[in-house]
Amino acid sequence: MTNAAPDAFETRSQDRLTRAEQTGLRLALACRSAITGAAFAWYVLAAFLFPEVSPRTATIAVLLAFTMVGVVHLAIIGTRYDQRWIKYAVYALDSFAICAAFALVPISRAADIPQIIAFRAYGIYFLFPLLAMSCLSLSWRLVLWTGGAIILGWWAAFTWVVARMDSTLSWADIPSHAQRDDYVNTFLSIDFIGRGNRIEETAMILFAALALAIAVYRARAVFFAQVAADLEWRQERALRERVSGLLGKYVPEAIARKLIADDKPLKPQRGHGTVLVMDIAGFTAYSALHPPEVVIETLDHFLADAAQSVSNTGGIVISYIGDGFLVTFNAPLALDRPEHHAVSAAIDLLDIAKTHGFDIRIGLASGDLVTGIIGNDARQSFTVYGDAVNLAARLEAQAKTLGARILADEATFTNADHAGRLQSRSEVSIKGLDSATAVFTLG
Numbered sequence: 001m002t003n004a005a006p007d008a009f010e011t012r013s014q015d016r017l018t019r020a021e022q023t024g025l026r027l028a029l030a031c032r033s034a035i036t037g038a039a040f041a042w043y044v045l046a047a048f049l050f051p052e053v054s055p056r057t058a059t060i061a062v063l064l065a066f067t068m069v070g071v072v073h074l075a076i077i078g079t080r081y082d083q084r085w086i087k088y089a090v091y092a093l094d095s096f097a098i099c100a101a102f103a104l105v106p107i108s109r110a111a112d113i114p115q116i117i118a119f120r121a122y123g124i125y126f127l128f129p130l131l132a133m134s135c136l137s138l139s140w141r142l143v144l145w146t147g148g149a150i151i152l153g154w155w156a157a158f159t160w161v162v163a164r165m166d167s168t169l170s171w172a173d174i175p176s177h178a179q180r181d182d183y184v185n186t187f188l189s190i191d192f193i194g195r196g197n198r199i200e201e202t203a204m205i206l207f208a209a210l211a212l213a214i215a216v217y218r219a220r221a222v223f224f225a226q227v228a229a230d231l232e233w234r235q236e237r238a239l240r241e242r243v244s245g246l247l248g249k250y251v252p253e254a255i256a257r258k259l260i261a262d263d264k265p266l267k268p269q270r271g272h273g274t275v276l277v278m279d280i281a282g283f284t285a286y287s288a289l290h291p292p293e294v295v296i297e298t299l300d301h302f303l304a305d306a307a308q309s310v311s312n313t314g315g316i317v318i319s320y321i322g323d324g325f326l327v328t329f330n331a332p333l334a335l336d337r338p339e340h341h342a343v344s345a346a347i348d349l350l351d352i353a354k355t356h357g358f359d360i361r362i363g364l365a366s367g368d369l370v371t372g373i374i375g376n377d378a379r380q381s382f383t384v385y386g387d388a389v390n391l392a393a394r395l396e397a398q399a400k401t402l403g404a405r406i407l408a409d410e411a412t413f414t415n416a417d418h419a420g421r422l423q424s425r426s427e428v429s430i431k432g433l434d435s436a437t438a439v440f441t442l443g
Contacts, residue, residue, distance in 0.1 A: 022078050024136035033070035040067055092149045094130055099153030103160050115161045116193050124201040140213040147209025151202045158198050171196045268372030273331035274342040275392040279324035281359040302356040309352055313345040318384050328384050332371040339366050339415035346406050363396030364408035394430050406442040413440040
């Protein structure tokens with residue numbers, strides 16, 4: 001990665017993690033507000049549904065306040081008023097409030113019933129949902145904080161209740177050789193505080209908090225790994241696209257893509273293929289009649305459309321030759337029936353040239369071709385060799401003498417499957433060849 005890449009990674013990771021934390025916190029607060037709101041509504045409605053129930057004003061006020069705290073916190077998440085310490089304060093407040101309820105909310109209207117019954121009748125499992133909701137924030141620190149607040153609040157409430165009891169019993173008060181009555185008299189006594197049970201409960205909370213914190217920490221690690229992989233993939237794709245774009249200016253685009261994909265130079269390949277050589281008829285005269293800027297712009301537009309048309313039929317523009325180009329089919333990229341595709345491309349090129357105001361000549365020849373990269377470490381280029389290359393170029397030149405737009409050799413005609421479009425011109429003498437060659441023109 002470049003020097004800027006780590007900064008980009010940190011920024012992207014933190015932004016995405018912050019959004020994920022905010023989403024999770026919103027969900028947790030929505031659940032919390034729904035629970036406290038439902039408790040508030042039930043407590044108020046209970047007075048109408050059950051005449052024997054007398055709602056306490058203080059309880060109603062507390063439930064309403066807790067509901068409003070959640071609603072307000074939910075509203076400010078992601079705004080400029082949001083501070084990191086607020087979520088810690090809210091979870092601590094919830095933990096202490098639930099623990100305080102065990103210590104302060106009377107378990108019975110009878111004055112002689114000790115509050116320790118609340119711990120024995122309900123238990124610490126009322127606080128587990130709060131610990132679970134803290135995981136939604138994706139903050140392992142908040143999970144540990146909530147677990148610690150629960151343990152601290154639970155023991156503070158327990159200690160406060162026990163300190164106000166006139167007498168207490170616990171597991172230590174059961175004799176070593178206890179009988180049934182000993183257990184009944186101790187465990188079922190209203191003064192039984194079960195200190196050992198409180199230790200077990202808080203140990204469960206502690207282990208649960210540690211396990212959940214580790215799970216959240218691992219989830220964050222996976223999250224950062226995914227962000228890093230995504231960033232690396234995007235950078236690699238951008239680099240490949242940039243390199244492919246640069247290479248595409250100097251070598252055929254299809255070859256550039258293969259070079260990028262294979263990540264190694266293309267080795268020379270030998271195979272059967274078809275060569276198309278195109279040239280603009282009368283281009284010298286056209287250039288003399290127009291300013292250079294107009295000539296270049298017009299030629300660029302035509303060659304761009306022509307190259308795209310060739311690519312659509314499976315051809316690869318190997319090189320540009322003056323006002324034309326050389327195209328191969330089935331070399332170096334595989335293509336079924338290259339002769340047929342080459343003739344189709346040639347016919348399409350006639351129409352494209354007409355729309356741009358040009359007349360063109362095309363030579364087509366098929367045979368063995370060798371393709372590959374030549375050059376040294378400093379400069380290389382992709383090229384194609386073979387008798388078909390020379391023959392296609394000579395057929396294009398011969399087309400001018402014969403007044404033909406397309407001139408193909410017999411190998412191309414035989415496998416082209418364009419019945420009625422190509423017609424025989426018998427045999428003609430081709431410069432550089434010892435014997436006459438059968439050629440075929442567009443009908």
